[in-house]
Amino acid sequence: MIGIGETAPDFTLPRTANGGDTDTLTLSALRPAPVVLYFYPKDDTPGCTTEALDFTRLAADFAAAGAVVVGLSKDSPAKHEKFCAKHGLGVILVSDEGADTCERYGTWVEKNMYGKTYMGIERSTVLIDGTGRVVQVWPKVKVKGHAEEVLAAVRALPR
Template sequence: MATLEVGQMAPDFALPDQNGNVISLADLRGKVVVLYFYPKDDTPGCTKEACAFRDLNHELAEAGAVVYGVSRDSVKSHEKFAGKYGLNFPLLADETSAVCEAYGVIQDKNMYGRITKGIVRTTFIIDRDGKIARIWPKVKVDGHADEVLAAVKAL
């Protein structure tokens, strides 16, 4: 499992979004990227987090950042999720888990005494040069998008 640190180059990726467009980190150089990993489309915590980023997306854009959500759900699942909640940023489909593995967000999770491998909610800010500027491991959803906005403004 990858362990990434602030100051390291962010692992590059190319993933399809909910519209089938391939998004590459290399193509985003020169922009601040908020990359948040979440476990599953249309579940309570993930919906709350996505809607919080949706509601602050305009302010994040004014601060120079672009937001991308990443999970292992399919393009079709992302399309439904984004449409249902009016999400105004791309959701990236990492169906092979390669990007999740590269960012170290696939970890053991204990649910009711059963250990499974899954995405641990994690957010990265990647600076204009492609380096990791900030990491939030094991994100608690309440107030998180506001914290991310404050961090983007401080860059």
């Protein structure tokens, strides 16, 4: 997993337009805003839906603190659009179908379920400051209360 103090790897990925045409998002283009980059396994599953809804519920608070919230999974842009429409999501979702960005952040890991091993995204969040440095990392996230904890960390950033 990427470490605190490291420069966040830049990326340009397809993003949701939340009802409009899909375009791309480049991480470095968001500077000088802090970025909450959360990695999640799959659209429209219980934990991932709860997490996206929690970040959406607090979207105005993140915006008031000057931060941009971006969710990242391997799902396609079309799946992201359906996910956003179905649940009224107000966060940006980006598609890392090849898992390149996940690999560079260290969130593409070997997982084990019912005795089978497979590669998948570890639910994690990275807080990136306005200069592009990683200032906080949450590996193996438990969804309940997570968005509130991240918001508190964003509010604690120097302005």
